[in-house]
Amino acid sequence: xxxxxxxxxxxGENLEVLRSLTATHAGQVxxxxxxxxxxxxxxxxxxxxxxxxxxxxxxMVERLEAARPLxxxxxxxxxxxxxxxxxxxxxxxDGLDWLHKVMVFHVLVRHPGRALTADKQFNDVMEQxxxxxxxxxxxxPRRERERDLSDYRWEVEIHGPGTPRLLGDRRCxxxxxxxxxxxxxxxGEGTFRTHSVRGSLREKNSxxxxxxxxxxxxxxxPLSLIRVPDIGDDGLGHRFFHSPRAGNRNGSYFQGVxxxxxxxxxxxxxxxxxxxxxxxxxxxxxxxxxNGKKPEALLRQLIExxxxxxxxxxxxxxxxxxxxxxxxxxxxxFIGIEREGFAETVALARLESVVAGEQSGISADVGWTGGGSxxxxxxxx
Numbered sequence: 060x061x062x063x064x065x066x067x068x069x070x071g072e073n074l075e076v077l078r079s080l081t082a083t084h085a086g087q088v089x090x091x092x093x094x095x096x097x098x099x100x101x102x103x104x105x106x107x108x109x110x111x112x113x114x115x116x117x118x119m120v121e122r123l124e125a126a127r128p129l130x131x132x133x134x135x136x137x138x139x140x141x142x143x144x145x146x147x148x149x150x151x152x153d154g155l156d157w158l159h160k161v162m163v164f165h166v167l168v169r170h171p172g173r174a175l176t177a178d179k180q181f182n183d184v185m186e187q188x189x190x191x192x193x194x195x196x197x198x199x200p201r202r203e204r205e206r207d208l209s210d211y212r213w214e215v216e217i218h219g220p221g222t223p224r225l226l227g228d229r230r231c232x233x234x235x236x237x238x239x240x241x242x243x244x245x246x247g248e249g250t251f252r253t254h255s256v257r258g259s260l261r262e263k264n265s266x267x268x269x270x271x272x273x274x275x276x277x278x279x280x281p282l283s284l285i286r287v288p289d290i291g292d293d294g295l296g297h298r299f300f301h302s303p304r305a306g307n308r309n310g311s312y313f314q315g316v317x318x319x320x321x322x323x324x325x326x327x328x329x330x331x332x333x334x335x336x337x338x339x340x341x342x343x344x345x346x347x348x349x350n351g352k353k354p355e356a357l358l359r360q361l362i363e364x365x366x367x368x369x370x371x372x373x374x375x376x377x378x379x380x381x382x383x384x385x386x387x388x389x390x391x392x393f394i395g396i397e398r399e400g401f402a403e404t405v406a407l408a409r410l411e412s413v414v415a416g417e418q419s420g421i422s423a424d425v426g427w428t429g430g431g432s433x434x435x436x437x438x439x440x
Contacts, residue, residue, distance in 0.1 A: 064434035065371075065392045068383065068410060070402035071438030073375040077125035077396070079438065084394065088129040089370040090137065092361055092382050094353055095119065097141045115144060116151050122375065127157065129373065133194040135161070135365040139353070145187040152191055159195045164188040166357070167332045184334070188361070200364055201324040210252040211316055214242045215284070215299050226273040226287070234284040251299070251313035266290060266298055266312050274300055274310060281305040294318040327364070333357050343420045344409040348379035348401070355420030358385040366391055380406030384413045384420065388427045407435050 069076050098115040110118065123136070130136075136158070140148060145163075152158055169184040190199075219238025224231050244250055254260060256275075260267040274285055279302040291298045293315030300312045336354035341347070343355055358381055362372060368390040374382035377395035386393035387410065397406055416422075416429025 064432070066383070066387065066431060066433045067394045068377070068380075068402065068407055068433055068435045069394070069396045069438050070398070070400075070436070071396065072398055073396045074122055074125055076438045077122060077129070077375060080394070081128045084371075085128050086131055087371050088126070088134055088373045088394070089131055089366045090135050090362065091126060091130070091373045091375075092137045092139075092358065093374055093376045094139045094351065094378060095376045097143055099141065099143045112144065112147060116147060119148060120151060120155070123152075123155075123158070126373065126375065127193070130193055133197055134192060135197070136189075136191045137361055137365070138189045138191075139166075139186060140189065141186050142183065145189065149189055152189065157193055158191045159193070159197065161190040161192055161197055161199060162329055163190065165330050167330070167334045168337045170334050170338070188331075199327060202327055202364075203322040203324055206316070206321055206323050208246045208248070208316065210246070211248075211250045212243055212246040213251040213253060213313065214244050215251065215313060216240050216242055217284075221284075221286070224285075226277075226285075227269070229273075229288055229290075231288070232286040233279065234286070236280055236282045236284075239284045248316055251315055253311050253313055255309045255311050256300075257309045266300075266314070270300060270310055270312065274302070277302070281307075291315070292317045292319050331357070331360070344379060344381065344384055345412055345417055345419060346379055346405045346409045348405055352379045353381045355381060355385050355388075358382055359389065359421050359425075362386060362389055362391060377402065377406055380409040383410055383433070387413050387431050387433070388421055388425050403435065407433070 096115075098110055098112070119138075138148070149160070149163070153160055164187065166186045166188060167184060168186050169182070171182060171184050217234060217239045219234060221232045221234040221238060224233050254266070256267050256270045261271050262268065269287065269290060281302060281304050283302045285300045285302075286297055287300060288297045291314065295315050298312055298314070300310060303310050333354055333356065336356045340352050340354045343352065362385055366372060369392065371392045371394065372382060372386045373394045375396040377383060377397040379401070380395060383393045383395040383406065395406060410433045413427075414429060414431055414433065416427065418427070421427070
């Protein structure tokens with residue numbers, strides 16, 4: 060048997076194709092993204108979209124079970140669906156002993172002020188992406204953002220001797236309100252931002268925990284300053300706290316710019332706004348595909364979130380080929396499976412255009428100029 064192509068587009072019944080891939084691709088897939096028939100009860104789609112609910116759920120689970128051997132241990136499964144079946148599917152997947160829910164993204168896919176048809180009972184503008192993993196310990200990655208220094212705009216000026224005081228095992232210094240002041244300066248390195256010690260900061264932050272244990276119980280005048288040595292990651296060797304203002308119950312502390320990283324790692328929100336991209340999606344890829352094409356920007360976010368370059372993405376409801384097109388542009392490998400004839404007339408045509416350097420979708424943003432390859436097969440061959 061020759062070397063298996065890394066980028067595959069297969070036309071065939073996805074259940075049988077998935078089962079056949081276990082011989083060649085077991086343990087290789089990092090991310091499954093699928094955009095299956097939503098089972099809305101409508102006949103106005105390219106796929107059968109009106110199965111009895113239990114039949115549709117069996118359809119979904121049977122294919123996930125067939126794809127299971129292809130997954131690496133900490134793979135991610137992302138399933139886009141609508142309100143018609145998302146709750147039932149979520150409950151069903153929660154009942155699988157090998158699959159573990161990570162989160163649910165809620166995606167704005169239409170402008171709330173626009174309706175597709177006037178006879179609908181309500182304007183359906185949201186879809187869901189269910190995120191699961193076979194790894195029970197899977198943790199969501201975090202998004203990186205360059206640290207914003209605009210809030211680091213304070214300096215502390217001390218005008219008095221203060222009073223030494225042992226708090227816990229630290230030799231601190233306490234300054235009366237008239238012995239110090241906060242001065243606003245140009246933002247930058249060496250300056251401070253302020254944090255109110257409240258909510259989760261009281262327990263999940265070393266400064267918050269020190270405040271609760273040692274400073275909050277003190278009977279200090281409002282706006283007294285406390286200098287605490289050997290705390291914080293801003294390289295200053297100390298941290299300033301101050302007692303609450305009169306009538307306020309929360310103290311505060313001054314934090315310098317952390318030295319550990321130039322970026323801030325933040326959790327992803329569970330709400331994604333892609334309504335503008337969905338509104339422009341018809342022109343993407345240079346192919347026409349009525350109902351169901353997803354914007355490349357959405358797939359880019361998911362693929363970059365859950366995979367690294369060179370890792371494999373699987374979409375066994377490929378449709379117009381968006382997942383495969385984005386995987387190519389981001390340097391990931393892919394397997395796309397589609398039963399219908401547009402696997403060749405739409406998806407393959409689109410992917411050949413991507414290889415040649417087409418410039419729609421995310422191409423300009425990621426500097427895509429073409430490259431890679433795709434092998435097309437029919438199953439059974």
